[in-house]
Amino acid sequence: MENSAKQKxxxxxxxxxxxxxxxxxxxxxLILCIIGFIAYxxxxxxxxxxxxxxxxxxxxxxxxxxxxFVAISLVGxxxxxxxxxxxxxxxxxLTRIAEIxxxxxxxxxxxxxxxxxxxxxxxxxxxxxxxxQSPIIWDxxxxxxxxxxxxxxxxxxxxxxLQILLRFKEKTGNGLNKLYKFLGSFxxxxxxxxxxxxxxxxxxxxxIIPIAFAIHTVTSWLFATTYRPGWDSTNFGAYxxxxxxxxxxGGVVVAMYxxxxxxxxxxxxxxxxxxxxxxxxxxxxxxYLYFNINEFLVPAxxxxxxxxxxLIGLFTGEFAVVxxxxxxxxxxxxxxxxxxxxxxxxxxxxxxxxxxxxGSWVKRYLIVTPTLLHPFLPMQDVPNEYxxxxxxxxxWAIAIGSLAGALLIIxxxxxxxxxxxxxxxxxxxxxxxxx
Amino acid sequence: xxxxxxxxxxxxxxxxxxxxIAQDAKNDLSLTLSYFNNNNQVQYLVAHAKSKIDGRFQxxxxxxxxxxxxxxxxxxLLGKSVTNDKGEAFLLIPPTAKEQWNKxxxxxxxxxxxxxxxxxxxxxxxxxxKAKVKIDTTDDRKITATVLELKxxxxxxxxxxDLKIAIKRLDGDLNVNETQTFTTxxxxxxxxxxxxxxxxxxxxxxxxLIAKVEDNDTYGNLSTEKIVPWGSKFQYVSNFxxxxxxxxxxxxxxxxxVIAYSIIIVVWGILISLIFxxxxxxxxxxxV
Numbered sequence: 001m002e003n004s005a006k007q008k009x010x011x012x013x014x015x016x017x018x019x020x021x022x023x024x025x026x027x028x029x030l031i032l033c034i035i036g037f038i039a040y041x042x043x044x045x046x047x048x049x050x051x052x053x054x055x056x057x058x059x060x061x062x063x064x065x066x067x068x069f070v071a072i073s074l075v076g077x078x079x080x081x082x083x084x085x086x087x088x089x090x091x092x093x094l095t096r097i098a099e100i101x102x103x104x105x106x107x108x109x110x111x112x113x114x115x116x117x118x119x120x121x122x123x124x125x126x127x128x129x130x131x132x133q134s135p136i137i138w139d140x141x142x143x144x145x146x147x148x149x150x151x152x153x154x155x156x157x158x159x160x161x162l163q164i165l166l167r168f169k170e171k172t173g174n175g176l177n178k179l180y181k182f183l184g185s186f187x188x189x190x191x192x193x194x195x196x197x198x199x200x201x202x203x204x205x206x207x208i209i210p211i212a213f214a215i216h217t218v219t220s221w222l223f224a225t226t227y228r229p230g231w232d233s234t235n236f237g238a239y240x241x242x243x244x245x246x247x248x249x250g251g252v253v254v255a256m257y258x259x260x261x262x263x264x265x266x267x268x269x270x271x272x273x274x275x276x277x278x279x280x281x282x283x284x285x286x287x288y289l290y291f292n293i294n295e296f297l298v299p300a301x302x303x304x305x306x307x308x309x310x311l312i313g314l315f316t317g318e319f320a321v322v323x324x325x326x327x328x329x330x331x332x333x334x335x336x337x338x339x340x341x342x343x344x345x346x347x348x349x350x351x352x353x354x355x356x357x358x359g360s361w362v363k364r365y366l367i368v369t370p371t372l373l374h375p376f377l378p379m380q381d382v383p384n385e386y387x388x389x390x391x392x393x394x395x396w397a398i399a400i401g402s403l404a405g406a407l408l409i410i411x412x413x414x415x416x417x418x419x420x421x422x423x424x425x426x427x428x429x430x431x432x433x434x435x
Numbered sequence: 436x437x438x439x440x441x442x443x444x445x446x447x448x449x450x451x452x453x454x455x456i457a458q459d460a461k462n463d464l465s466l467t468l469s470y471f472n473n474n475n476q477v478q479y480l481v482a483h484a485k486s487k488i489d490g491r492f493q494x495x496x497x498x499x500x501x502x503x504x505x506x507x508x509x510x511x512l513l514g515k516s517v518t519n520d521k522g523e524a525f526l527l528i529p530p531t532a533k534e535q536w537n538k539x540x541x542x543x544x545x546x547x548x549x550x551x552x553x554x555x556x557x558x559x560x561x562x563x564x565k566a567k568v569k570i571d572t573t574d575d576r577k578i579t580a581t582v583l584e585l586k587x588x589x590x591x592x593x594x595x596x597d598l599k600i601a602i603k604r605l606d607g608d609l610n611v612n613e614t615q616t617f618t619t620x621x622x623x624x625x626x627x628x629x630x631x632x633x634x635x636x637x638x639x640x641x642x643x644l645i646a647k648v649e650d651n652d653t654y655g656n657l658s659t660e661k662i663v664p665w666g667s668k669f670q671y672v673s674n675f676x677x678x679x680x681x682x683x684x685x686x687x688x689x690x691x692x693v694i695a696y697s698i699i700i701v702v703w704g705i706l707i708s709l710i711f712x713x714x715x716x717x718x719x720x721x722x723v
Contacts, residue, residue: 129684131683131684132691132692132695133680133682133691138695145703145706148706149706159716185720186717186719187716187720188720190720192719193716193720196719197716199712203709204709207706
């Protein structure tokens, strides 16, 4: 491969300074984060009474958001680990996008749990007095582990790129150059270093798969180990994992489109990538649809008295509009769009991915709230506000702020580091040319 | 026109009279009275109030009833009570009735319900002959129960009385053997063999035997009890604070601890080794 070709790839993939659009985008995200922070300060000073959560709905939009973040974080294991281990070469430009989505999502999953606590100053008690028998403790352990693995999986493949970045001090600036030095000045691309790094990446790819499955299975067990209508299911672990893969893949398709368009990466994130990811998304949407049919059709067929009110509430009652919106946007419409070859072009695929992400967020809300509003014992002698749940402005602000925070991490990462691995792209191009 | 007016007035009056009759209609209240003598101690009376509603008998709560001895004259009033949710009203025969009680070996008790908007005044009575039950046991686990009735001033055996011999348990009585009911012979006695050898008793192996006459037309309800050490000793084993999934922190099942800690050690061991890999890479880089 000629040096000029390498130079071209490197220059194309170097992190770029924010343009006007980028600055507006960052400012917009920062404003949302600040509003969320102000709302959280209000919640800290006045207590959880500022939320709409009461005796029955004690897990509201925060826990829905937590489940969503945990779900979308699973994409790291799908794109990076599964596709890497199965030697799917076309996934190379997508690995770092998937990894940073994972890190951002798992970071905010941990944060949003603390937000849901009435007394976050007592958080340490979870470690001091935690019971090993409780799925909550398993969740704490597995989230910490997954976060750590995701960071390592992001870091190891970044090392060769850091060496490249150090060569472009004029372009990247002094501040960033210091950061690159701190993180990777010791990388000299020696065979011994490459060997250790490749071995570490392989180990991480193998380790992350069971941990990724565990994180979402354990999250599902937070619900399934509780005897309540809608949660009392042996299907929950697989149901959650399939949903997580779907939303993660949807998130990657959206990010692919945005980065491709904004950083002009059409040569690297090609239409073929959208075509392949579109097919993956259709398969995952069909799989999740299958689990949804299982999850709702079987109890609906039996219509046990305790489940009846909850199911009717979802199908035709209070939550019907939201329920059918979620099923349609997260599964049916994306399948209909992406099953056609034209639908797997970048823009339609982006629309389908966006629908998946929005629908999946709403789906998490439906997993949490309607069940809590349908306890086995009837609600008696309680204020009317206990019987319904609609998040307060503080809850919306915090939830939107957390989503903005995750997007901000991804945006800032793309500003600092190459969003498509430079070294891997060059190596693969060379290998293709040799072949 | 006039003919129509007559017809209309007749119909109107008919409707009014039906409505008035309907307003005045009261349900029939059925009262029954039972006499109880437990352990030959304080005797008491129980009145049951029921009525046929929607084609089936239902117990009627909240009925005011008065209990009398001999007859329902005000001087013979024993006391008043109100029926509970099960339609039952209780009254312990008070010491003030002792003189009246001692007058005869036979007694009549009367219960009268107070008239209300729904029910007319209703009466019921129960005639009893004073009697008592005695229970005795032998070392070879045989139970002898005797029914005696008062004749003038002497206690004489009561022949042909149906009697149950049982072990008193929390949710009801358990027969001492396969025979449900025994009938007293000419000596007023029955003998039953105890065949429940492995039945759990209290901490000392004690169980309570009970001999009872139920709803007898002549004697009412009689019973007596005796504690015998024929049960197996109850060994209290506390399962509090055992290692279970629902136990407190630190009392998790061993298998859970082994699995969970093994996973944590293996996974974090791998991760720590990868941190050492970074250190190795760093050292290799510095050597170049």
